[in-house]
Amino acid sequence: QDKYSFSEIEPKWQKKWIEGKAYKAEDQLEKPKFYALAMFPYPSGNLHMGHVRNYSIVDVIARFKRMQGYNVLHPIGWDSFGLPAENAAIKHQTPPAEWTWKNIANMKRQLQEMGISYDWDREVATCHPDYYKFTQWMFLEFYKHGLVYKKKAAVNWCPSCATVLANEQVVDGACERCDTPVTKKDLSQWFFKITDYAQVLLDDLDKLPGWPEKVKTMQRNWIGRSEGTEVDFTVENHPDKIRVYTTRVDTIFGVSYVVLAPEHPLVQKLVAGTEYEKEVNAFIDKMKGLNEIARTSNETEKEGLFTGAYCINPYSGKKVPIWIANYVLVEYGTGAVMGVPAHDERDFEFATKYQLPIRRVIRPENMPVEEKDLPVQETYHDDGIMVNSGEYDGLGNREAWEKMSDKAEREGFGQRKVNFRLRDWLISRQRYWGAPIPMVYCEHCGIVPIPQDQLPVMLPDDVVFKAGENPLTTSESFKETTCPKCGGKARRETDTMDTFMCSSWYYLRYTDPQNNTLPFSKEAVDQWMNVDQYVGGVEHAILHLLYSRFFTKALRDFGYLKVDEPFENLLTQGMVCLDGSKMSKSKGNVVSPEEIIGKYGADTARLFILFAAPPERDLEWSDQGVEGCFRFLNRVWRLVGQFAESAQQSAGKTREFGKLDSEAKEMRRQTHLTIQKVTSDIGTRFNFNTAVSSIMELVNALYLYKEQPKSNSEVEREALESILILLAPFAPHITEELWSELGYSDSIHQQAWPQVDEAALVQDEVTVVLQVNGKLRDRVKVPAEISAQELEQIVRNLPKLSDWTQGKQIVKVITVPGKLVNVVVK
Ligand code: ANZ
Ligand code: ZN
DSSP states (O other): OOSOOHHHHHHHHHHHHHHTTTTOOOOOSSSOEEEEEEOOOOOOSSOOHHHHHHHHHHHHHHHHHHHTTOEEEOOOEEOOOSHHHHHHHHHHOOOHHHHHHHHHHHHHHHHHHTTOOOOGGGOEETTSHHHHHHHHHHHHHHHHTTOEEEEEEEEEEETTTTEEEOGGGEETTEETTTOOBOEEEEEEEEEEOGGGGHHHHHHGGGGOTTSOHHHHHHHHHHHOEEEEEEEEEEETTSSOEEEEEESOGGGGGGOOEEEEOTTOHHHHHHHTTSTTHHHHHHHHHHHHTSOHHHHHOTTSOOOEEEEEEEEEOTTTOOEEEEEEETTOOTTSTTSEEEEOTTTOHHHHHHHHHHTOOOOOOEEOTTSOGGGGGSOOOSOOOSOOEEOSOGGGTTSBHHHHHHHHHHHHHHHTSEEEEEEESOOOEEOEEOOSSSOBOOEEEETTTEEEEOOGGGOOOOOOSOOOOOTTSOGGGGOHHHHEEEOTTTOSEEEEOOOEEOHHHHHTSHHHHTTSTTOSSSSSOHHHHHHHOSBSEEEEEGGGTTHHHHHHHHHHHHHHHHTSOSOSOSBSOEEEEOOEEETTEEOOTTTTOOOOHHHHHHHHOHHHHHHHHHHSSOTTSOEEOOHHHHHHHHHHHHHHHHHHHHHHHHHHHHTTOOOOOOSOOHHHHHHHHHHHHHHHHHHHHHHTTOOHHHHHHHHHHHHHHHHHHHTSTTOOHHHHHHHHHHHHHHHTTTSHHHHHHHHHHTTOOSOGGGSOOOOOOHHHHOOSEEEEEEEETTEEEEEEEEETTOOHHHHHHHHHTOTTHHHHHTTOOEEEEEEETTTEEEEEEO
């Protein structure tokens, strides 16, 4: 075969690999295990370049580890519930299932055309009843352990999608999916108690040195632990107290007002029957429609109203007015805040607008104490010395903080308190295409869970798809049911689960995908978990990764598995860009994988994507780059072609190098240096781009060596086989084909990764730089192994040396063996 015909060889090998189950992960313990995982795709219809990049990266790792002797688990599946299928159903009147399965079939074919080494026997789809039955099982298991509850709450509502959203799905105040501004709605909803795990989710980030720092920072901020103090303000002429939460109790002498969230239950009691009632209620109504991001963003103007009531500062005894304001949230802390305009930005803005007093209570150390009452020009947040704070004056503010907290605890009007920003996870969705929540409402028994052995609760087919309505509520056959407890009439829950529920445990299912009675067996999950290398987009830094960590920890606590973190190492891959911006349909700058594979083959597509940038960086698409990779593979093809006949005979024979001349030795050295570099580039730093470029250099070196009149065929053969094996994880088809051309009948992907021959790295001759007084004069070849003294001697004996020293006296010779000699003259 003289032409590199990728369109023939790629399908040929793909078929062989799939039919022969070449990448099956065996449940066995002899070899060390390695679990390589890419975030599973949503079956939107077609693979895009981001997918190609993600899966190629993981495939290199999986293939490399396999060749290194690991028992590798490399599975794939489909995150296949979700809104787009339902929107397609509304638009084209095709059932979501049909749309989804069609897309899965298409994308599966595309994945197979890329030659990714999946164990297809472990494929899962979250919309399959065999899978969602266990998503429902998870719901019930968490419910049993008190981690699921139903609560009426003001929830994020997307009017366009007609569904509730989790906090995490609200981006800058708008629906993550359709960008419609999110409003608030009072609904009774199901929640997962992730807040029970807030502290451990935070602490255990320190157990993940293999995660990018930026992802851990994002999770820390999302969890948002803060240490503060709760303090009671007594309300004048009223039995209730206002409990505020503050992280700066040291500023409490600077309080000039207290603010309640408009929804705070005390507000109604304070204004009932007063002249303020009407205005306050109008204000509350206005706030209702707004979500907290819109309300609290720095750009939003602070707005508030006086309630007519006053309360007493327990430290100073001073009376301050009680206000309500948009920037105080009912769900955080106690829903009440003490306003300290001199030391808090938002309070400063508010006090300035409403002409409330601004009093400094901490001065910077370099501010003279006499200036303590000068007008406050800007808020001061740093540490300093207490002023205007009674008995605490003169103390450092941190010391005052402790003393004040002690006082509150001693006298019982407050306490130290840790708060988290993290809220419980709202998982109810008023949509059809998701796992039904396995609960019924019985007229006698109330809320009753479906027993786990009666799962799945199947999605019905007799539904109507209309915008703005939950299709499940249109199915009478679904809604009407009997109570599992008393057998009486009952109504099914019609909410389905957030699809993040499905993706919070899929990596566990891969360890035991055919299990019918449990989501996974203990043996299987303990054999394979945790995931040794997880790769995906940074857009999942918070949601999916936090929920998965929560699931793993909870399931460990329930006794189903051993590990306490699901993903040992995480790599967040960069974007694929064209003309500097991310490839996307809306920007119209998309290059389709199908097109590239059709034109150049999968190996070229993979090689380019891996060669063009390190995995975590953004990658700029380049047609010339693709061309270059294609030309390189053609060069490899021809190289083997020229060699193949003689090679056939020596395939698999032990190599006898005999006595090698210096060119042959240098060729071997190149080969083993490349093995060394590629091994460390792939294995320790995922520097696939530099690994590929060193393979390219080896190919060049071999072309040159072959031109030598006395080239040694064993040395050539070693170089050639090394090139193919090193290249195999990147370009699996062409290397497989050429391997068989070389006369081997087994797969290249079953070969052991090559070992570095240390002896081959030893150099016979090295070139050292000769300097005179630091100035470069010459390069000299010397035996590699000589000592510093010998090196000096050789240099002193060089006839040309006198030209450069020009009769001056040699005062010193500095030698760096193998590198450099500097002759110092005077
Ligand atoms: C007075 C004060 C003075 C505050 C000062 C800060 C600086 P983190 O760190 O996020 O926990 N706060 C408390 N509850 C709030 C709520 N429900 N809505 C809006 N703001 C709230 O922030 C805690 C700080 O945020 C608290 O400390 C409180 O303002 C405000 F110089 O109290 B601080
Ligand atoms: Zn009942």
